Amino acid sequence: MTFTDISRRGFLATGTAALALGPTALRAQAGPKRGGAIRIGHSGGATSDTIDPATYAAGPVVTAMLGGVCNNLVEIDAEGRAAPELAESFEPDAEARVWTFKLRDVAFSNGARLTAADVIASFNHHRGEDTKSGAKGLLDQVADIRADGERVVVFELTAGNADFPFVAADYHFVIMPDDGSGRIDWQAGIGTGGYTLEEHEPGVRIRLKRRDDYWKEDRAWFDEVTLLTINDPTARQNALVTGEVDIINGVPPKTVHLLGRRPGLSLVEVTGTAHYPFPMHCDTAPFDDVNVRLALKHAIDRQEMLDKVLKGHGSLGNDHPIAPGNRFHAADLEQRAYDPDRAKYHLKQAGLDSLDVSLSTSDAAFAGAVDAAVLFQESAGRAGIRVNVDRKPADGYWSNVWLKDSFAMSYWNGRPTEDWMFSLVYADGAEWNESRWSNPRFNELLVAARAELDEGLRAEMYHEMQALCRDDGGSIIPMFANYIDGKNDRIAHGEVASNRFLDGWKVVERWWAV
Amino acid sequence: MHPLLRMTMQRLALGLLTLFAISLFIFLAIELLPGDLTEEILGQSATPETVAAFRRELGLDQPAHLRYLDWLGGALMGDFGTSLANGREIGELLAARFGNTLFLAAYAAAISVPLALSLGLLAALYRGSWFDRFVNVATLSSISFPEYFVAYILLLFLSVKWGLFPSIADFGSGADLGTMLYRTFLPALTLVLVVTAHMMRMTRAAIINLLAQPYIEMARLKGASPARVILRHALPNALSPIINVVALNLAYLITGVVIVEVVFVFPGLGQLMVDSVAKRDIPVVQAACLIFAGIYILLNLAADLLAIATNPRLMHRK
Numbered sequence: 001m002t003f004t005d006i007s008r009r010g011f012l013a014t015g016t017a018a019l020a021l022g023p024t025a026l027r028a029q030a031g032p033k034r035g036g037a038i039r040i041g042h043s044g045g046a047t048s049d050t051i052d053p054a055t056y057a058a059g060p061v062v063t064a065m066l067g068g069v070c071n072n073l074v075e076i077d078a079e080g081r082a083a084p085e086l087a088e089s090f091e092p093d094a095e096a097r098v099w100t101f102k103l104r105d106v107a108f109s110n111g112a113r114l115t116a117a118d119v120i121a122s123f124n125h126h127r128g129e130d131t132k133s134g135a136k137g138l139l140d141q142v143a144d145i146r147a148d149g150e151r152v153v154v155f156e157l158t159a160g161n162a163d164f165p166f167v168a169a170d171y172h173f174v175i176m177p178d179d180g181s182g183r184i185d186w187q188a189g190i191g192t193g194g195y196t197l198e199e200h201e202p203g204v205r206i207r208l209k210r211r212d213d214y215w216k217e218d219r220a221w222f223d224e225v226t227l228l229t230i231n232d233p234t235a236r237q238n239a240l241v242t243g244e245v246d247i248i249n250g251v252p253p254k255t256v257h258l259l260g261r262r263p264g265l266s267l268v269e270v271t272g273t274a275h276y277p278f279p280m281h282c283d284t285a286p287f288d289d290v291n292v293r294l295a296l297k298h299a300i301d302r303q304e305m306l307d308k309v310l311k312g313h314g315s316l317g318n319d320h321p322i323a324p325g326n327r328f329h330a331a332d333l334e335q336r337a338y339d340p341d342r343a344k345y346h347l348k349q350a351g352l353d354s355l356d357v358s359l360s361t362s363d364a365a366f367a368g369a370v371d372a373a374v375l376f377q378e379s380a381g382r383a384g385i386r387v388n389v390d391r392k393p394a395d396g397y398w399s400n401v402w403l404k405d406s407f408a409m410s411y412w413n414g415r416p417t418e419d420w421m422f423s424l425v426y427a428d429g430a431e432w433n434e435s436r437w438s439n440p441r442f443n444e445l446l447v448a449a450r451a452e453l454d455e456g457l458r459a460e461m462y463h464e465m466q467a468l469c470r471d472d473g474g475s476i477i478p479m480f481a482n483y484i485d486g487k488n489d490r491i492a493h494g495e496v497a498s499n500r501f502l503d504g505w506k507v508v509e510r511w512w513a514v
Numbered sequence: 515m516h517p518l519l520r521m522t523m524q525r526l527a528l529g530l531l532t533l534f535a536i537s538l539f540i541f542l543a544i545e546l547l548p549g550d551l552t553e554e555i556l557g558q559s560a561t562p563e564t565v566a567a568f569r570r571e572l573g574l575d576q577p578a579h580l581r582y583l584d585w586l587g588g589a590l591m592g593d594f595g596t597s598l599a600n601g602r603e604i605g606e607l608l609a610a611r612f613g614n615t616l617f618l619a620a621y622a623a624a625i626s627v628p629l630a631l632s633l634g635l636l637a638a639l640y641r642g643s644w645f646d647r648f649v650n651v652a653t654l655s656s657i658s659f660p661e662y663f664v665a666y667i668l669l670l671f672l673s674v675k676w677g678l679f680p681s682i683a684d685f686g687s688g689a690d691l692g693t694m695l696y697r698t699f700l701p702a703l704t705l706v707l708v709v710t711a712h713m714m715r716m717t718r719a720a721i722i723n724l725l726a727q728p729y730i731e732m733a734r735l736k737g738a739s740p741a742r743v744i745l746r747h748a749l750p751n752a753l754s755p756i757i758n759v760v761a762l763n764l765a766y767l768i769t770g771v772v773i774v775e776v777v778f779v780f781p782g783l784g785q786l787m788v789d790s791v792a793k794r795d796i797p798v799v800q801a802a803c804l805i806f807a808g809i810y811i812l813l814n815l816a817a818d819l820l821a822i823a824t825n826p827r828l829m830h831r832k
Contacts, residue, residue, distance in 0.1 A: 047786045136564050201781065202607075228682065232777060234666065235779055
C-alpha cells in the first residue's frame with residue numbers, strides 16, 4: 001500500500017504524514033463537551049486480570065486505571081513531552097540526581113486529600129524485596145523517596161537522570177491512597193482520576209462513571225464508559241461496524257482498508273514506538289563478528305516486510321530502537337536498504353563464503369512474526385545466507401526462547417525516551433540486553449546523556465548512539481508498527497499521542513462524544 | 515434396595531472417584547506445562563527477583579505434592595480457594611459464568627432437541643424423499659463447517675448486513691429475559707446448527723432400523739396410521755440410543771463452546787478455562803474442570819437411568 005492510498009482514505013495520521021500535516025490539521029472542528037455513555041471494544045483482557053498496578057497487563061485494565069480512575073505524577077502529552085499531572089511542578093537539581101515534585105491539592109474519589117504519603121506508598125509498591133512488580137527494574141535507580149512536608153516528594157536517584165519524569169509517567173506508577181501503614185490498598189480501586197470504578201468483571205467488562213468533582217476541568221467528558229473485552233479482532237471490528245461499541249483498538253493491518261471504507265467510521269492511526277527486533281547474541285559465534293551482523297542487516301528487505309507483514313501501516317526501521325516520534329530521533333541517519341551485494345561483501349570481510357544461521361520465531365513475538373521470518377529467509381537466500389526458520393511454540397516463548405536462543409525474534413512496545421529504551425535493552429549488563437551487545441563508547445554516552453540537562457548536547461549524543469546501534473549493534477530492526485484504532489462518528493478527539501494505542505491509553509480521559 | 519437406586523448410588527460413588535482422579539490428572543498436566551503463573555503474568559518483564567517474590571506470596575515455591583494436598587484439603591471442605599492471578603474467590607468468579615453457560619446451553623438445547631427429533635422422525639417417515647435428502651444435506655453441511663465459520667457467516671448476514679441481531683452476546687448484569695434471549699440468539703443458533711445433525715441422524719437411523727422389524731409390519735397390517743406406527747410403536751424402542759446421543763450433545767453444549775464464546779463475546783466458562791490454562795491459574799482450572807467433569811458424569815448417569823426407565827428389560831439383565 002502506498003502512502004497516498006492511506007491519506008486518501010482519510011486516515012488521521014500515518015507515519016511522516018502526521019508530522020508533515022502538523023497538529024492543527026488533525027484537530028477536530030468542534031470543541032469538547034460533556035455527556036454520553038460510550039462503549040469501547042478492547043483487546044488484551046483476560047479472566048485473570050487484576051487491578052493491582054504491580055502485575056496488571058496492558059489491556060482494558062490499564063486503559064481504565066491509567067486513563068480513567070487514577071492519575072500519575074506526570075503524563076505524556078500528545079507531543080511526547082512529560083507534562084505535570086498530579087505534580088504541579090517538578091524540578092531537578094544541577095546533576096539531575098535529586099528530583100523534587102510539588103503535589104497539587106486534589107481529592108481521591110473517597111474524599112481524602114492527596115498527600116506525599118500516598119505518592120510514596122504508591123511507588124514503594126514497586127520497590128523492595130517483596131515486590132512482584134513488573135516495574136521493579138525501573139525504580140532500581142531510586143535510592144530514596146522522602147516527603148518534604150505534606151505536598152512535596154523528593155526522589156533521590158543513584159545517578160543523574162534528566163528523563164526521570166517520564167519514568168513517573170509509566171503505567172505502573174498510578175497514585176493510589178496510602179492505607180495508613182505505608183502500603184496502598186489497590187483492591188479498593190480508588191484514585192484521583194476523572195472516573196470511579198463501578199464494576200470490574202475480569203476479562204468481561206469494566207464500567208466507569210464520571211466524577212463531578214474532578215480536578216482537571218478540560219478532561220473526562222463522558223458520563224459513563226464501558227470497556228468490553230473483545231479479544232477476537234474480527235469480533236471487535238464487527239462490534240464497531242454494528243454499533244455495539246463506539247471505539248476499538250488494535251485494528252489488524254490486513255483488514256484495515258475494509259473498515260476505513262465504511263461510512264460513519266474512521267480510523268485513528270499514529271506511528272508509535274512499537275518495533276520488531278531480530279536480536280543476535282553479540283558474544284556468540286558467528287554473530288560476534290560485526291561483519292556477520294552487518295551482512296545480515298543488509299540481507300533483510302525492509303520495504304517488502306513493511307508492505308507484506310504490516311500492509312504498509314508502519315515505517316522503516318534503521319536498526320536502532322528510536323522511533324520517528326521520539327524527541328531525539330536521528331532522521332538524517334542514512335536509511336539502510338536491502339543490498340545483497342553489500343551483504344556478500346561483509347560476509348567476505350568476515351572470511352566467509354556463505355553463512356548458515358537459525359532464527360527462532362513464533363507468533364507469540366508479534367502477529368506475523370513467522371511470516372516475517374520466512375520473508376527474511378527468502379531475501380537473505382539471495383545474499384548467500386541460509387536462514388533456518390525455527391518455529392517455536394507460542395506458549396512460554398518469552399521464558400524459554402527469548403534471551404536464550406542466540407538469534408530469536410522479539411517485540412518491544414518502545415519507550416517514550418531514548419535513555420529508557422537504550423538502558424533497558426542496549427546497555428551493557430542490562431537484564432533484557434537481548435543482543436548481549438557491549439559497546440564501550442555507547443555505554444559511556446548513555447551515562448553522560450542521561451544526566452545531561454542541555455537538550456542540544458543530548459541530541460548530539462543520542463544521534464551518535466543511534467548510529468552506533470545501527471552500525472555495530474546486534475539487533476536488526478526492520479520496521480516500526482503503527483497503532484491503529486477505530487471509532488465511529490459519535491466520538492471526537494484532539495491531537496492523538498503516539499506513545500501507545502488509544503491516545504497513549506488516555507482515551508477515556510481525553511476523547512469526547514459529539 | 516431398589517436396583518435403580520443402588521445403581522445410582524454406585525455410579526455417584528464412582529463419579530466422585532473419577533473427579534478425584536481428574537483433579538490429580540489436571541494438576542499434573544498443568545505442572546508439566548512450561549512456565550508457571552508468575553512467569554506467564556509478568557511475561558517479558560519477569561526478573562528472577564520479582565518471580566521469586568511473586569512465588570513466595572502465592573506459595574508457589576512449595577513442592578507440587580504439598581500444593582496439591584493443600585488444595586485437596588480445601589476442596590474436600592468445599593473451599594476451592596481463590597484465583598492465583600487476581601485473588602478473587604473462585605466461587606464468585608465461576609457463579610456468574612456458569613449461569614451464563616447454562617443459560618446458553620439451555621437456550622440452544624430448547625431449540626435443537628425438539629428440532630432434531632422432529633426432523634429425524636419426519637426424515638424416517640418420508641425416507642428417500644426430497645425432504646429426507648434436503649434435511650440430511652442441510653444438517654450434515656452445517657455440522658461439517660467449523661463452528662467459527664458458521665458463527666461468522668451468521669454474524670455477517672444477520673448482524674452486519676441486515677442488522678437483525680446484535681453481534682455481541684454479553685447482556686451485562688441485570689438484563690431481563692427478553693433481552694437475554696435476543697442478545698444470545700446468534701450464539702444459540704450457531705450451536706443449534708452444530709449439534710442438530712448428530713441427534714437428527716441418530717433419531718432417523720434408530721427409527722429406520724426399527725421400521726424393518728416384523729412387529730412394525732404387524733402394526734401396519736393392523737391398519738395403524740403412519741404417525742401412530744412411528745410414535746407409538748417405533749419411537750419407544752428407539753429412545754435408548756436417542757437419549758444417549760442427546761445427553762452427549764447437551765454435555766457438548768456446556769463444555770465445548772469456547773469458540774462461540776470468543777466470536778460472540780459471551781462470558782461463559784469456556785473462556786474462563788482457556789484464560790486460566792494460559793496463565794497456569796491452577797485452582798481456577800481445577801474448579802472449572804471439575805464442573806465440566808461433573809456435568810459429563812451426571813448427564814451420562816441421567817442418560818443411563820432414562821434408557822433403563824424406557825426399556826424395563828435392561829433392569830432384569832442376567
